[in-house]
Amino acid sequence: MFCKNCGSALDPNASVCIHCGVPSGQGNQYCANCGNQLQPGAVVCMNCGFSAQQKPVAGPGSKSKLTAALLGFFLGGFGAHNFYLGYQGKAIAQLSIAIASIVLTTITCGILFPLCFISSTWALVESIMILAGSINTDANGNPLGD
Ligand SMILES: [Zn+2]
Ligand SMILES: [Zn+2]
Incomplete structure (x- = not known):
């Protein structure tokens, strides 16, 4: 080298x-x-x-693409994958939407249940983007590893 x-x-x-x-x-x-x-x-x-x-080469301390995608699939509605990657703003937005959706769903005895799909659908799209490589860096611009 x-x-x-x-x-x-x-x-x-x-x-x-x-x-x-x-x-x-x-x-x-x-x-x-x-x-x-x-x-x-x-x-x-x-x-x-x-x-x-x-x-850009993924360094030893780089975040895992797979971990981020799995967090996105299972806990993404709460912004878990964005917390993991350091995208605090997006993560807090997703978490707030999720909490608001749960509260509103509870208050309305389930009538506003479809609200819960907002942050989970958003997270699902981002999980696919992570796997597809459209999102390939963390919040600090470090490339994601496998
Ligand atoms: Zn050469
Ligand atoms: Zn030199």
């Missing part, structure tokens, strides 16, 4: 290049696979064919 900023050889476990101080994976001047200098704006390395695109 090579530094994409200065092209010097890089320890695969190094998080920062010891030559230029740029975080590993940052920069687009050199091929990360063979260290060859890249043409500006190159999509693949002309030397080895390795993708030169800045691909």
Whole structure:
């Protein structure tokens, strides 16, 4: 593995290049696979064919896509998957809608029961988006792992 900023050889476990101080994976001047200098704006390395695109890689501490989707399917009406991914605003909105729906359903002896579908349908759609990769980062922009 090579530094994409200065092209010097890089320890695969190094998080920062010891030559230029740029975080590993940052920069687009050199091929990360063979260290060859890249043409500006190159999509693949002309030397080895390795993708030169800045691909977000799921780090060790990344959130699990599967966990998020399962939370969304089973507890998503309460915003569980959004709490997990750190999307506090959406999570609180879903939780509030769920609580309001339950309260209103109880008060009206079940007449307003369909309200309960609002947040659960919303969560179901988001669970599918997580599985399909439409939602592929957590609230901090970190890519989701498997
Ligand atoms: Zn470097
Ligand atoms: Zn290369």
